Amino acid sequence: MSSKFKNKPCLACNILPICGGGCKQLAIENEGVDYCVYDFGESRKKQVVLDGFLKVMEEYEVGSDTAHLPTSPLA
Numbered sequence: 001m002s003s004k005f006k007n008k009p010c011l012a013c014n015i016l017p018i019c020g021g022g023c024k025q026l027a028i029e030n031e032g033v034d035y036c037v038y039d040f041g042e043s044r045k046k047q048v049v050l051d052g053f054l055k056v057m058e059e060y061e062v063g064s065d066t067a068h069l070p071t072s073p074l075a
C-alpha cells in the first residue's frame with residue numbers, strides 16, 4: 001500500500017481522492033519513476049471528475065434527463 005503514496009505527482013494531484021493513484025501493481029512497476037494513469041493529461045483528469053459527477057446525478061435521478069446539463073467542454 002505504501003508504494004502507491006510514493007509517487008510525487010499523485011501527492012500533488014487534485015483528483016487523488018477520486019483516482020487513488022491507480023492500482024498497486026502499477027505503483028510497484030513504476031517505483032522510483034513518476035507516473036500517471038492518465039498520462040498527466042489534465043483534460044482526461046477533468047473528464048474523470050465530470051463523469052463521476054454525472055454518475056452521481058443519475059444515481060439520485062436528478063440527472064435522469066441530463067439533456068439540460070452542459071456537455072463536457074473536453075469532448
Ligand code: SF4
Binds near residue numbers: 011014022039
Ligand atoms: S490522476 Fe495521475 S497523478 Fe492524479 S492521482 Fe491519478 S495517477 Fe496520480
